[in-house]
Amino acid sequence: MNSVVKIIPQNSHRFRDGEREMLFHVPTSSVFELDQASSAALESPNASDVDEALLDDFQALQIVGRDSSEKSTIPDIGDLPLATLVLNVNTGCNLSCSYCYKEDLDTPANSQRMSFDTAKGSIEMLIAESPDQPRYNLVFFGGEPLTNMPLIKEVVAYAEHRFESLGKPVDFSLTTNATMLTPEIVDFFQQHRIGVAISMDGPETIHNKNRITVGGQGTYHVVRRKVDYLLQNYNARPVGARVTLTKGTTDIEAIWDHLKNEVGFDEVGFAPVTSGDVSDYNLPEDELQQVFDNMKALGQRYIDAACNNINIGFSNFHQILTDIHEGTKKALPCGAGVGMVAIDHAGGVNLCHRFTGSDLPLFGSVSSGLDTDGLKAFLSERLDRADKGCNTCWIRNLCSGGCYHESYARYNDPQQPTYHYCDLMRDWIDFALQGYARIMRENPEFIARVIAPRRGTQ
Numbered sequence: 089m090n091s092v093v094k095i096i097p098q099n100s101h102r103f104r105d106g107e108r109e110m111l112f113h114v115p116t117s118s119v120f121e122l123d124q125a126s127s128a129a130l131e132s133p134n135a136s137d138v139d140e141a142l143l144d145d146f147q148a149l150q151i152v153g154r155d156s157s158e159k160s161t162i163p164d165i166g167d168l169p170l171a172t173l174v175l176n177v178n179t180g181c182n183l184s185c186s187y188c189y190k191e192d193l194d195t196p197a198n199s200q201r202m203s204f205d206t207a208k209g210s211i212e213m214l215i216a217e218s219p220d221q222p223r224y225n226l227v228f229f230g231g232e233p234l235t236n237m238p239l240i241k242e243v244v245a246y247a248e249h250r251f252e253s254l255g256k257p258v259d260f261s262l263t264t265n266a267t268m269l270t271p272e273i274v275d276f277f278q279q280h281r282i283g284v285a286i287s288m289d290g291p292e293t294i295h296n297k298n299r300i301t302v303g304g305q306g307t308y309h310v311v312r313r314k315v316d317y318l319l320q321n322y323n324a325r326p327v328g329a330r331v332t333l334t335k336g337t338t339d340i341e342a343i344w345d346h347l348k349n350e351v352g353f354d355e356v357g358f359a360p361v362t363s364g365d366v367s368d369y370n371l372p373e374d375e376l377q378q379v380f381d382n383m384k385a386l387g388q389r390y391i392d393a394a395c396n397n398i399n400i401g402f403s404n405f406h407q408i409l410t411d412i413h414e415g416t417k418k419a420l421p422c423g424a425g426v427g428m429v430a431i432d433h434a435g436g437v438n439l440c441h442r443f444t445g446s447d448l449p450l451f452g453s454v455s456s457g458l459d460t461d462g463l464k465a466f467l468s469e470r471l472d473r474a475d476k477g478c479n480t481c482w483i484r485n486l487c488s489g490g491c492y493h494e495s496y497a498r499y500n501d502p503q504q505p506t507y508h509y510c511d512l513m514r515d516w517i518d519f520a521l522q523g524y525a526r527i528m529r530e531n532p533e534f535i536a537r538v539i540a541p542r543r544g545t546q
């Protein structure tokens with residue numbers, strides 16, 4: 089017997105790829121092509137000529153329902169599969185970038201360095217908490233991590249030996265402002281395959297707006313010189329540029345062009361600031377719209393190039409294509425507190441590197457151990473979407489409410505979803521789905537060569 093069939097709008101999103109009608113299935117983050125019958129059934133599911141078997145399939149996929157009651161379940165967190173530690177090796181930085189968000193940032197003279205005992209204790213805590221991970225990652229963070237190279241060298245030597253004795257690979261990475269790079273350090277990175285990302289904001293005029301010395305001088309020339317040396321003498325892993333976009337800086341294509349084509353980075357990634365502690369630097373609404381429009385313009389160049397089997401190295405688009413291709417279903421926005429925690433210089437366990445020095449309570453310490461119950465309680469709060477707009481949002485399994493730190497900085501509540509740019513995010517993901525469908529149709533080889541091998545990388 090026929091009962092009234094309703095579309096469940098939050099479980100599917102339809103889009104076009106040229107002539108093709110496509111469907112993004114939200115519960116599984118999968119992309120399907122719709123045939124004519126399926127498309128017609130989704131237009132008018134209660135029409136008399138709709139095939140019952142098709143509706144049963146749709147019901148099994150939760151795209152349509154004969155029962156209008158909404159069900160919201162909170163996934164069980166289970167064990168916390170900790171595999172990554174961010175070590176804040178020094179609160180001090182030799183620069184004084186005007187937009188810096190670090191609450192525990194110090195000048196070099198007042199900097200607080202992590203001790204080797206704390207770093208070693210952190211690694212032992214990681215192994216004790218999560219002995220069964222297939223591989224482990226250590227990320228060096230600051231301040232400026234290169235201000236504590238002696239510790240980085242000690243930690244690398246200790247960790248290589250310790251993880252080798254367990255038969256497990258360990259991977260190292262860091263983000264640096266590049267100003268303290270030396271040939272000896274580059275050599276060390278090469279020998280130990282340490283992943284390197286460089287904070288650089290674009291051509292001289294843009295970079296020098298905010299990335300300045302303590303005395304207020306622009307740093308473009310020194311960064312450029314050091315990066316040139318790095319790119320010529322280091323090839324252990326691809327080197328990416330991380331660009332911070334603040335008020336007045338929206339020209340993504342020009343920045344990408346400079347960093348990719350003139351400087352020679354392998355990849356360029358953009359971080360728009362919407363909720364920095366220094367609110368003067370936040371992108372106002374109209375500029376944030378421009379940023380997303382310009383991200384789409386660069387995304388279009390990415391798609392066109394990918395169809396010709398060329399990778400233009402736009403990290404944000406790589407990431408979203410990877411999520412779509414892998415069918416990522418994020419119950420939480422990122423690995424913070426689940427697969428990764430950050431250890432501050434004194435050994436406190438923080439949700440992630442952006443919370444060190446903040447008022448958010450710690451989740452244990454290297455000496456007392458990980459506060460697993462506290463972390464699970466914190467994460468469960470975000471997992472509960474029942475009273476949040478995210479519950480009915482079609483990108484909920486890719487966005488998951490957004491970055492805790494952005495919410496913390498903007499609303500003083502890390503659990504509040506980042507509602508201030510939901511429409512822009514949905515439009516960006518709709519655009520990425522269209523790009524993914526086109527690349528898969530015109531040149532699936534690109535996805536196999538460039539996107540699929542990124543599985544498990546960040």
Ligand code: SF4
Nearest residue numbers: 478481484487489510
């Ligand atoms: S924060 Fe906004 S875009 Fe993200 S899942 Fe929630 S409602 Fe959707």
Ligand code: SF4
Nearest residue numbers: 422424440491492493
């Ligand atoms: S909370 Fe935000 S800053 Fe921290 S890891 Fe997650 S996305 Fe990144």
